[in-house]
Amino acid sequence: MDNTKNQHRKHHLIEYANGKSLEEINGSIEVPKGKGFWRTLFAYSGPGALVAVGYMDPGNWATSITGGQSFQYTLMTTILISSLIAMLLQYMAAKLGIVSQMDLAQATRARTGKALGIILWIMTELAIMATDIAEVIGAAIALNLLFHIPLIPSVFITVLDVLVLLLLTKIGFRKIEAIVACLILVILFVFAYQVALSHPDWGSAFLGLVPSAKAIANHPTIGGITPLSGSLGIIGATVMPHNLYLHSAISQTRKINHDDLDSIRQTVRFTAWDSNIQLSLAFVVNALLLIMGVAVFKYGAVKDSSFFGLYDALNNTSMLSNPILISVAKSGILSTLFAVALLASGQNSTITGTLTGQVIMEGFIHMKMPLWARRLVTRLISVIPVLLCVAGTSGESVIRQHEALNMLMENSQVFLAFALPFSMLPLLMMTNSKVEMGEFKNSGWVKFFGWLSVIALTFLNLYNLPSTYEGFGVWSKGTADILAYITIIIILILLAWTCAELYHGDKRFAAEGNGFGQHEKHLKGYHKKD
Numbered sequence: 001m002d003n004t005k006n007q008h009r010k011h012h013l014i015e016y017a018n019g020k021s022l023e024e025i026n027g028s029i030e031v032p033k034g035k036g037f038w039r040t041l042f043a044y045s046g047p048g049a050l051v052a053v054g055y056m057d058p059g060n061w062a063t064s065i066t067g068g069q070s071f072q073y074t075l076m077t078t079i080l081i082s083s084l085i086a087m088l089l090q091y092m093a094a095k096l097g098i099v100s101q102m103d104l105a106q107a108t109r110a111r112t113g114k115a116l117g118i119i120l121w122i123m124t125e126l127a128i129m130a131t132d133i134a135e136v137i138g139a140a141i142a143l144n145l146l147f148h149i150p151l152i153p154s155v156f157i158t159v160l161d162v163l164v165l166l167l168l169t170k171i172g173f174r175k176i177e178a179i180v181a182c183l184i185l186v187i188l189f190v191f192a193y194q195v196a197l198s199h200p201d202w203g204s205a206f207l208g209l210v211p212s213a214k215a216i217a218n219h220p221t222i223g224g225i226t227p228l229s230g231s232l233g234i235i236g237a238t239v240m241p242h243n244l245y246l247h248s249a250i251s252q253t254r255k256i257n258h259d260d261l262d263s264i265r266q267t268v269r270f271t272a273w274d275s276n277i278q279l280s281l282a283f284v285v286n287a288l289l290l291i292m293g294v295a296v297f298k299y300g301a302v303k304d305s306s307f308f309g310l311y312d313a314l315n316n317t318s319m320l321s322n323p324i325l326i327s328v329a330k331s332g333i334l335s336t337l338f339a340v341a342l343l344a345s346g347q348n349s350t351i352t353g354t355l356t357g358q359v360i361m362e363g364f365i366h367m368k369m370p371l372w373a374r375r376l377v378t379r380l381i382s383v384i385p386v387l388l389c390v391a392g393t394s395g396e397s398v399i400r401q402h403e404a405l406n407m408l409m410e411n412s413q414v415f416l417a418f419a420l421p422f423s424m425l426p427l428l429m430m431t432n433s434k435v436e437m438g439e440f441k442n443s444g445w446v447k448f449f450g451w452l453s454v455i456a457l458t459f460l461n462l463y464n465l466p467s468t469y470e471g472f473g474v475w476s477k478g479t480a481d482i483l484a485y486i487t488i489i490i491i492l493i494l495l496a497w498t499c500a501e502l503y504h505g506d507k508r509f510a511a512e513g514n515g516f517g518q519h520e521k522h523l524k525g526y527h528k529k530d
Helices: 002-009 037-044 047-053 058-071 076-100 104-111 114-147 151-159 161-171 173-198 202-207 227-238 241-250 261-296 307-315 323-329 333-365 371-392 398-412 414-431 434-440 444-463 465-471 477-512 516-529
Strands: none
Touching: 037 261, 047 076, 047 173, 047 241, 047 261, 047 333, 058 114, 058 227, 058 261, 058 307, 058 333, 058 398, 076 104, 076 227, 076 241, 076 261, 076 414, 076 434, 076 444, 104 114, 104 241, 104 333, 104 414, 104 477, 114 151, 114 241, 114 307, 114 333, 114 371, 114 398, 114 414, 114 477, 151 371, 161 333, 173 261, 173 323, 173 333, 202 261, 227 444, 241 333, 241 414, 261 434, 307 333, 307 398, 323 333, 333 371, 371 398, 398 465, 414 434, 414 444, 414 477, 434 477, 434 516, 444 465, 444 477, 465 477
């Protein structure tokens, strides 16, 4: 009788789920024991690539290139600091998944009430959809530029990437990791090639990595942005909440013995190596984008920082900085490679966005959908604002249409500012906990830089909300500021609520003997007896 019910439930589109994170692939990949460093690292490599994709998605491109056009190499230090913060947060996320055997959504929900779990789920879903809007815009524009397909059909074609996802689910997770890594290398090659042709001032570029007050100055204003707003844009486009949920889930794809501390230590160590190597590549890509803004184009030449504008600029020899670039641009290869990289970036984000959506749905509200169905629903929702934007500006000039799409992409990122603190704070609190992590809890320096990063990013995201609301162009400055301050108060109240529930949840876990800390005591006691 029970078996019949279970079989019947499997046919439902939406099912109850409260098992392992991404159960179909959890612990599915064997890793070697007692082998050399490089062979072991190769076995653990892959999850870092899926995470790194989020740090080089279409949302990063305009901010980095515009930053280079406006302020030369000044904002290189912002890209470096953002990348270092990302490495720290992703390390904690992966470690939480490996040690606790729960992803960030599951671990948070286990310590909080149902009401807060639903609120956090909704906020994170909105953040994922906001990211998806940028992917829809990037992929649709790439199709338009490469194949001259009108924008509205291109937007609808992006929905068909669900078929790509269906195919990928059949070939195995290890192959998905390999495909994503290859697409990252395509993006890296495109920008490295274009920058190499431009012969940038590498001395100034490396000098720009040194922290300077110029990167957060309120003047000068160039192209409507200051160094501070440019830095905030880069930070906002770099550190995204869904990557933390994703990494805490896919770090569990390797098969390890959780009753063996050495096996857990090896997994934490090599997962950190994988993550840091891949995020270093993401840093290189973002740095190349900024250098591209400085060296590929003449200073101040790019007036239209949309993807259309950048594509046209790579075709326009009067905007390029040296004769080699000009001669190559005449063949059309620079602009074509740019569009190919844009398409590759969008497809990469399709895979990671869908996996993250499944993670937070299962973790926060214990519901599960087939990956293809989930992708179809979220993509159809995400294309609506893009279609409205394209249709609403169809009678206006081409430049106005491009500006409207660019503005939609920038404004959609506001949900990332809402959701980011609610992923960072629980992550830090749980990985600081001896109850949850045992010997794997954060060391003193990780705690210090963790709190510094979380407080700084939360402050910067909230600090930028008034100007973000003003940028919507819907309300007057006074009304936009009032709405922004109300939003900030609501976010701070929700953060206090989250912290309180996590604190009490940790105490409850300790009292009930749950958490890895208790399991670790048992393991160490068992080994002492032996």
